[in-house]
Amino acid sequence: MAVPTQRRTIRKQPSAGRRTGKPIWYAWAAVLGDAAGAAVPMYLAFALTDRSNVTAYATVATAAWLLVRGARNRYAERRLGERDNVGPALQDWLVLLGLLAVVRAATGEESPFLVALTALVPCAPTSALVHTLIRRHLVTRRRAGRAVRRALVIGEPNAVDSLVSHLAKRTDHEFVIVGVCPIGDRDPQALTPVAARLGRQAPPRMSADSAPVLEAARRLSVDVVLVAPGPYMAGTRLRQLSWALHNEECPLVVVPGLTEVSGRRVSVFSVAGLTMLNVAPPLRRGLAALLKAVTDRLGAVLLIVLLAPVFTAVALAVRLDSPGPIVHQQTRIGRGGQPFTMTKFRSMVADAERLRHQLAATNEQDGRMFKVRRDPRITRVGRVxxxxSLDELPQLFNVVRGHMSLVGPRPPLPDEVAGYDEVELRRLAVKPGLTGLWQVSGRSDLSWNETIALDLRYVDNWSPFGDLGVLVRTVRAVVTGTGAY
Structure with missing residues (x-):
């Protein structure tokens, strides 16, 4: 009788000096940050109002906040540091308010409602700040080659090249490609070494197909196998490969090839035994779009009122600095290709448009935008x-009139739009914004392709919480002035 052999896992011994997990203190920092964000404001709020049972109020609020966050899986290792936490924190905060409202009604609690509500406000921003700091630390570790997962890529050469090059463009993700298994005789162009090779047709024996993959995975001590499916790696063959990998306790990730699609738009379902990927269309209508329109106008009006002294000071500085109008008006292209007149404080000499043609050879941008770091047309006050970004404040009036949004792609010039291809024209599917991903990600320091990629990411994945995150990041971008010239 044959003696059963002991099953071997892909990684019996971790590679020396290599750590793929996240530090345990990430979870503790997230929990303690949430606890402090709930307990301290609640305790102070009720202590200052001379209420009794201050400790009880703080304890209940803290327990409820940690319960909500834990129930929504915010402390799981796979999620810590993987994304900005502004949207999830706000969602959890709304759930917290509902939970405490139910507790308040059930117990007949009569504490001052406004005091309690005010004390709960810091919960969301404190949580978002802690998770943002964790993410920054994680990105730093990953750039140093730590807290990553060693990955083996399987697919046809073109698909392998596309996947490897896409992952190589960024260093803030969890995968480091250590080898590839191309399907067919042709080698991929990626510089990653070929660890094994699979035939185009599935062999009659399952082990003959999976054996080279498993051997490569063991030899390279991989943590995960990425598969780019195609005509020669799909259906039964892909399923059998997953069996072999899972028997060795190695995760399998199928990469469908979609890029820049938010996870909230994607769902998986099964029909007749087939696994299908549903990609929902971008938000364009409905309550969310109405909320954006109302928020834009109300927010712009509020900012105009609050910043009235700044408007006055800037207008006076422009008038005293150089001859010419205080406000510069320029035709820009809005949603659907409709032109509108955009208003800005003048930051250049009065005849800047005429001088632009003389400076065409000095353009430092690699695309359709015109940018010169040391533009001689900019005035002294204009540089400040x-x-x-004080020159853009009058665009708030464009937001009130409905030409622009608080958040959106950069408003392009007509001559820029005239040269757009079909892909670039998609950025006109939404209103241009006073701020956006371009402004908070480097502005003029970005290449044209990077600018288009950011704009299309916004167009395809817009959400109210995403807008709020951009607005929060705008404050930092304005203070640092990165890429502003």
Whole structure:
């Protein structure tokens, strides 16, 4: 009788000096940050109002906040540091309010409602701040080659090249490609070494197909296998490969080839035994779009009122600095290709448009935008205005009139749009914004392709919480002035 052999896992011994997991203190920092964000404001709020049972109020609020966050899986290792936490924190905060409202009604609690509500406000921003700091630390570790997962890529050469090059463009993700298994005789162009090779047709024996993959995975001590499916790696063959990998306790990730699609738009379902990927269309209508329109106008009006002294000071500085109008008006292209007149504080000499043609050869942008770091047309006051984006404040009136949004792609010039291809024209599917991913990600320091990629990411994946995150990041971008010239 044959003696059963002991099953071997892909990684019996971790590679020396290599750590793929996240530090345990990430979870503790997240929990303690949430606890402090709930307990301290609640305790102080009720202590200052001379209420009794201050400790009880703080304890209940803290327990409820940690319960909500834990129930929504915010402390799981797979999620810590993987994304900005502004949207999830706000969602959890709304759930917290509902939970405490039910507790308040059930117990007949009569504490001051406004005091309690005010004390709960810091919960969301404190949580978002802690998770943002964790993410920054995680990105730093990953750039140093730590807290990553060693990955083996399987697919046809073109698909392998596309996947490897896409992952190589960024260093903030969890995968480091250590080998590839191309399907067919042709080698991929990626510089990653070929660890094994599979035939185009599935062999009659399952082990003959999976054996080279498993051997490569063991030899390279991989943590995960990424598969780019195609005509020669799909259906039964892919399923059998997953059996072999899972028997060795190695995860399998199928990469469908979609890029820049938010996870909230994607869902998996099964029909007749087939696994299908549903990609929902971007938000364009409905309550969310109405909320954006109302928020844009109300927010713009509020900012105009609050910043009235700044408007006055900037207008006076522009008038005293150089001859010409205080406000510069320029035709820009809005949603659907409709032109509109955009208003800005003048930051250049009065005849800047005429001088632009003389500076065409000095353009430092690699695409359709015109940008010169040391533009001689910019006035002394104009450099300060651009450094802190004060020249863009009059665009708030464009937001009130409905031409622009608080958040959106950069409003392009007509001559820029005239040269757009079909892909670039998609950025006109939404209103241009006073701020956006371009402004908070480097502005003029970005290449044209990076600018288009950011704009299309916004167009395809817009959400109210995403807008709020951009607005929060805008404050930092304005203060630092990165890429502003």
């Amino acid at each position: 205005l651009r450094r802190y």
